[in-house]
Amino acid sequence: MLFKVFIRSFFIQAGWNYERFQSLGFAFSLMPALRKIYPDPERLKAAVLRHLDIFNTQPYMASFILGNIARMEERASASADPAAELKSMPGVKQALASSFASIGDRVFWGRLKPMTVQLCLLVWTLGGFYGWLFTGQPGRPSTALLLAGPLSGIVLYSAAAVYCRWRGLARGYACGGASSCGLDFIDWGKLIKRLSAAGFGMSMAIALFAFGLLAASGSCPGRVVLLKVAVAASVLALHRVTRAYGRSVFFAAGIVFAVSLVLFSVFELRPLTLYL
Amino acid sequence: MTTVLRTILSSAFTGLLGLDSVQAGQFLLSRPAFVGTLLGWLNGCALEGARIGILLELLYVDFIPVGGVVPPNGAAAAAAGVLAHAAGGLAPSLAFFIGLAAGRAYAPLEMRLRAARSSWSRRVEEQVRAGDLNLSRWLSSAMLAESSALAAYSLPGTAAAAALAAVPGVGLLYPGTDFAYSLMPWLGISGLYFRFRTQAYKKG
Numbered sequence: 001m002l003f004k005v006f007i008r009s010f011f012i013q014a015g016w017n018y019e020r021f022q023s024l025g026f027a028f029s030l031m032p033a034l035r036k037i038y039p040d041p042e043r044l045k046a047a048v049l050r051h052l053d054i055f056n057t058q059p060y061m062a063s064f065i066l067g068n069i070a071r072m073e074e075r076a077s078a079s080a081d082p083a084a085e086l087k088s089m090p091g092v093k094q095a096l097a098s099s100f101a102s103i104g105d106r107v108f109w110g111r112l113k114p115m116t117v118q119l120c121l122l123v124w125t126l127g128g129f130y131g132w133l134f135t136g137q138p139g140r141p142s143t144a145l146l147l148a149g150p151l152s153g154i155v156l157y158s159a160a161a162v163y164c165r166w167r168g169l170a171r172g173y174a175c176g177g178a179s180s181c182g183l184d185f186i187d188w189g190k191l192i193k194r195l196s197a198a199g200f201g202m203s204m205a206i207a208l209f210a211f212g213l214l215a216a217s218g219s220c221p222g223r224v225v226l227l228k229v230a231v232a233a234s235v236l237a238l239h240r241v242t243r244a245y246g247r248s249v250f251f252a253a254g255i256v257f258a259v260s261l262v263l264f265s266v267f268e269l270r271p272l273t274l275y276l
Numbered sequence: 277m278t279t280v281l282r283t284i285l286s287s288a289f290t291g292l293l294g295l296d297s298v299q300a301g302q303f304l305l306s307r308p309a310f311v312g313t314l315l316g317w318l319n320g321c322a323l324e325g326a327r328i329g330i331l332l333e334l335l336y337v338d339f340i341p342v343g344g345v346v347p348p349n350g351a352a353a354a355a356a357g358v359l360a361h362a363a364g365g366l367a368p369s370l371a372f373f374i375g376l377a378a379g380r381a382y383a384p385l386e387m388r389l390r391a392a393r394s395s396w397s398r399r400v401e402e403q404v405r406a407g408d409l410n411l412s413r414w415l416s417s418a419m420l421a422e423s424s425a426l427a428a429y430s431l432p433g434t435a436a437a438a439a440l441a442a443v444p445g446v447g448l449l450y451p452g453t454d455f456a457y458s459l460m461p462w463l464g465i466s467g468l469y470f471r472f473r474t475q476a477y478k479k480g
Contacts (some may be wrong), residue, residue, distance in 0.1 A: 014299040014415040017393035021344065024400060028411040041407065048404050048411075052397065056344070059302055101342075109340040113304070114471050117333050120309055131323060132330045133461045143317050146326040150310035158303040200476035203469045210465055235462040239470065249338040249467055250380060256463065257373055257456045265452035 004032035005066055006169050012062050021056035026066070033070040037077045047073060053090070057097040058104025060161045063168035064182035065096045071176020088177075095179045103188045111195035112160060116153025118202040124149045125209070133210055134217075283363045283434050286315045290355040291427025297351060298341070299419050308332035308354035308379075315355060319362035328357040328372045331457075332379065334464025337471055346383045346390070353379025355430040364437025367450050369457035371437065378433055382426075389425060393418055 008029040015024030027048055034051075038044040057065060069089065076085035121132065127148070129141040168182060175181040214232055215225055235256065242252040263269050290311060297306035304310070309329040316325015332353045339347035357375020361368050400414055440446060 010301050011299065011415055013302070015393060015396065015411075015418050016298060017390050017396065018344070019394035020397045023397070024411060024414060028415060031409070031411065044409070045404060045407065048409055049401060052401055052404065105340065105342045109342060110471075110475065113340070114337045114468060116304060116307075117309065117330070117337060117468065120330065120333075132327055140323055143313075143322045146313050146322050147310075147317070149326070150307060150313060150329070154304045154307070154310060161302065196472060196475040200472035203465075203472045207465050207469055210461065231459070232462045235459050236466040236469070239463055239466040243470060249335050249463060250376070252463055253335060253373075253376060253456075253460070256459050257453070260456035260459075261449065261452035263452065264455050265449050268451070 001033050001036050002067070002070070002169055002173060005029055005070065006063070006166055008032065009059075009063055009066060009165055009169070013059050020052070020054045022059070022062065023052050023055045026055045026062065027051040029062075029066055030070060030073075033066075034073060037070075037073050043077070050086070050089070055093065055097060057101040058108065060108055060164045061100035061104035061168060062097075063165040064100055064172040064185070065093060067169040067172025067174070068096065068176040068178075068181045069093060069172075071173050075177065088179075092177070092179045092181075096181065096183075099183055103183075103192075106192050107188070107195065108157075108161065111192065111199055112157055115195070115199050115202065116150075116157045118199065118206060119153045119156065120149035121206060122202075123152045130213060133213065279363050282319050283359055283431065286318055286355065286359060286363075287427045287430045289315065289318070290351050290430055291423040291425075294349070294351040294426040295419055295423050297349065299422055306351040308336065308350035311351045312354035312358055315358040316362065319358065321358070321362050324361055324368045325354075325358045328361070328368060328375060329354045331372060331460045331464055332357065332375055334467055335376065335460070336379070337464070337467045346387050348379040349382040349386060349426070350379060352382040352426055352429055356433045359430055359434040360437035363434045365441035366437050366446075367453065369453035370446075370449060372457055372460065373453060374433070374437060378429075382429060385425060385429070386422075389418075389422055 008031070012022050012025035012029050015028075016022055017024075030051055031048070034044055034047045038047055051069070069092075072085070072089050072092070076082040076089075079085045124130070124132065124141075124145065127141065127145040129145055129149075131141065168185070171182050171185055211229060211232065214228055217228075235252075238255060239249065239252045242249075242255075293306045293311055293314075295301075295306070296303055307329075309326070309332075312329020312332065313322060313326040316322040316329070319325070332350060336348055336350050336353070339345075341347050353375045355375075356378030357371050360366050360374045361371035364371065366374070396414060400411065403410075
């Protein structure tokens with residue numbers, strides 16, 4: 001039963017909409033459990049309708065709630081007074097959805113996902129490919145190396161996501177009924193802090209490495225190297241300023257694009273070759 | 277394989293991989309670094325595909341899909357960028373900026389598709405009340421619509437890129453776009469830096 005719910009949970013967002021968010025996917029994922037718990041068609045129908053109500057959380061963390069609710073439905077089905085058992089269900093579901101959304105957004109979207117980009121760059125760098133940085137780099141890295149970069153991140157990230165989905169489901173089922181069920185699965189606060197520190201360290205290393213390569217590129221006189229470093233640093237400063245004014249990266253990219261076009265395409269100035 | 281066939285195949289792949297971003301799996305198969313490299317490889321320019329993809333990914337790090345926010349679509353961006361170069365014949369630098377804009381422009385379309393599904397809730401309830409508990413057909417319809425929309429999205433863009441490449445004097449744009457493109461890694465690095473800096477110094 002739990003395995004079927006686990007497989008279906010990969011589609012929890014398939015019917016996402018602005019009225020009830022993940023409700024359709026939640027009911028779909030829970031269906032194997034509900035079918036087993038309620039052999040009576042009328043009670044099954046009522047249970048499905050219960051779970052078509054508004055629901056939204058971080059998709060990987062939804063498993064904790066699916067397991068919990070499956071256990072609550074099981075208890076209600078076996079109870080002499082199902083209404084009393086079901087009374088607390090919407091509250092538990094809502095409380096957990098908010099808590100797990102906050103945790104999942106921070107762990108997966110905010111930390112692990114950007115870290116897969118860093119991992120991709122690390123794999124490419126270890127393979128001797130800096131082509132993402134050197135737009136005019138000669139030489140052709142193998143397709144296997146190019147694919148290995150993003151795939152390494154996909155494999156690691158997916159392993160974490162699938163682990164969280166499966167263990168979350170089992171944990172939720174084990175402690176079902178409690179509104180804090182699964183929140184103590186691991187020390188989320190410590191994990192978030194460690195991921196932030198690791199990500200920041202990697203970002204610093206990438207920035208220093210990139211500036212190092214820029215400074216060492218070609219056999220230019222010192223002042224040209226300084227100019228190149230200054231141009232690159234000015235892009236970072238531009239991004240910082242646009243962020244401070246609440247603008248997205250598109251705004252900064254647009255400024256770079258427009259200024260470059262005006263200087264080098266309209267006024268036909270001789271472009272500075274940044275690398276080679 | 278002809279360019280047209282490769283373009284159609286690439287669009288179909290994009291539509292399928294794009295499902296991974298929200299609707300199915302969410303294994304990050306729809307990330308631009310992967311889609312860009314894969315489509316680049318399919319179209320004989322893996323290196324440019326990988327470069328366009330990773331730069332798009334670095335810039336898109338700025339956006340996270342929390343609370344129902346629809347971020348720019350990375351798969352649409354990578355497909356538009358790689359196909360504008362590989363099939364449209366534009367320089368990678370201009371193709372990259374076309375991809376960047378295409379990913380952003382896809383977000384409102386994605387929002388409309390999600391909004392269109394809002395009316396389903398009551399119909400699903402009516403169906404369940406009538407005793408039909410088959411919810412999978414609603415989910416399949418949603419995935420088919422999203423996948424088709426994404427697959428179709430890159431085709432007119434590629435045609436427009438090919439038309440633009442044929443415009444006399446388009447080469448005059450390239451010194452400017454090449455320079456702007458060479459600065460994009462730095463914008464991406466700063467995106468990564470600021471994303472983690474804010475988190476590392478956040479209290480609580």
